[in-house]
């Protein structure tokens with residue numbers, strides 16, 4: 001277990017992964033003594049690549065340190081929330097919520113979900129100076145070890161340690177924090193996977209260059225400008241937007257044209273409208289025919305289910321875009337055609353001057369309510385609907401807080417600036433086109449992304465899965481921005497850490513969706529895991545465990561907990577976090593079986609258990625584990641291990657032609 005990991009981490013250097021990739025693809029460039037032949041490498045790539053001398057790159061203090069952190073393995077274990085995970089709605093769920101630091105979370109995920117995530121959306125701390133971002137870590141590197149591992153000067157090693165131990169919110173600290181995480185995140189993406197990253201002006205320019213470094217400049221898909229606010233107190237330039245920087249793993253494998261599912265619905269509506277208008281020239285019949293079709297197809301039309309009207313020009317809806325947003329607009333009367341009284345004006349007046357309104361009226365583009373008490377609307381035909389992902393999204397940022405308020409009507413602000421569900425869905429829906437896709441958010445916050453994915457499934461009956469990672473930040477009731485969340489969790493007898501706001505949000509969003517879509521088969525549950533660092537007492541026991549004592553230390557297994565060992569191993573062996581091992585009885589000894597692996601975790605495996613195991617290989621057709629994995633602290637007695645190995649050899653040599661491996665993990 002952890003002891004093996006600590007050992008491996010000792011020997012690692014930051015470029016190990018890159019070197020391994022080079023060795024795999026360019027073996028001829030490495031000499032026998034391990035040295036690298038640069039000239040040979042240049043020759044190997046020369047005909048297709050223009051080798052440049054004057055490249056440029058983003059440099060910052062701690063860049064190589066961040067690489068080192070990305071290449072070492074996590075020393076945390078995965079503790080399943082057994083009570084939660086066994087509830088009926090969660091038992092078979094494939095959605096995942098991880099409470100823990102995302103650096104550890106990403107490292108665990110990479111063991112089972114490498115190249116499996118279709119879409120990542122993250123909304124990291126923006127480093128605004130007031131968002132609480134401070135980089136600090138507790139890795140135990142000394143000045144000497146850093147100097148040696150990173151090949152840096154004593155002065156640089158000192159400055160890195162100063163930054164990581166004292167805590168810093170400098171640009172370098174933020175870049176270091178993001179770099180290690182993005183390096184890991186990239187490897188989770190499928191070849192055509194896409195990452196969307198929210199950011200504002202504080203780090204936008206740095207993040208763009210950092211992502212060029214991680215994903216490759218050629219894999220930049222674009223940057224979305226989100227017009228999310230109105231700046232009523234501008235200094236020089238009124239800042240009313242932020243960004244969503246977008247990269248893919250491999251642009252050449254990205255779908256050549258992004259079409260949202262909306263474009264299919266739009267086409268359906270346009271086609272239906274044309275068909276009906278062609279067939280029914282009488283407007284009353286036309287309306288009646290469309291009305292009946294609309295009613296029976298409404299559930300399939302989201303987000304265009306507001307297109308409930310038809311005329312000879314096609315299917316249309318009414319839009320509130322006559323309203324002037326924010327500030328005072330144009331004021332004039334628009335007379336209602338039946339009551340002959342001016343229609344009620346929007347709160348801030350009209351968006352267009354009177355001349356434009358007259359033109360719209362003349363072209364039949366204005367819709368009136370039943371009488372003048374209703375505000376007029378703009379007539380929008382389905383054929384005018386834009387289904388592309390525009391580089392500019394105009395969407396009120398306050399809606400994120402309204403989304404939360406809707407789910408927690410009796411609470412004050414539980415989370416500052418959550419993203420609106422519809423805003424997130426506006427871009428992730430262009431990538432999550434396959435109904436089985438997995439989406440990841442490793443800065444989950446109030447779990448907007450998880451909510452957005454479940455909402456997307458509710459709308460089209462999909463089975464997309466979400467993975468959310470959130471730091472269990474301890475909430476402080478003295479901090480005004482955390483007090484409401486603290487009080488809410490306390491009142492509900494929940495742990496007062498931020499991850500439980502996300503957990504509760506997903507539960508409430510799921511309940512609401514269930515109510516709105518009672519007949520749909522949806523995965524509305526999730527499995528919950530917490531990443532736990534073994535405490536010093538356990539670490540001391542691991543350190544001092546003496547295999548030759550012949551005595552199992554069962555307290556080590558109890559310290560971790562059997563479910564934790566199993567969950568950590570199943571994931572580390574590539575089976576993921578939602579795999580459930582089957583209990584196998586071997587003459588009173590319980591082993592755990594999943595696909596190719598049989599896990600022996602408890603102490604007490606003896607000759608009788610071995611005989612039962614051999615009998616199972618013999619008798620049960622589907623029972624055929626290829627690997628026997630032992631929890632070393634429960635198997636200190638080498639005579640037992642030798643007995644197992646000997647019997648496996650006999651089995652391997654039998655005519656069944658088996659090849660069973662044997663591994664002891666510490």
Ligand SMILES: C[S@@+](CC[C@H](N)C(=O)[O-])C[C@H]1O[C@@H](n2cnc3c(N)ncnc32)[C@H](O)[C@@H]1O
Nearest residue numbers: 101102123418419443444445446447448470471
């Ligand atoms: C800007 S918020 C994300 C808000 C989210 N998009 C929403 O709509 O609610 C960033 C979140 O990342 C979390 N976070 C910061 N550092 C983290 C880390 N190392 N691991 C996991 N989560 C982290 C913070 O606690 C915070 O909740």
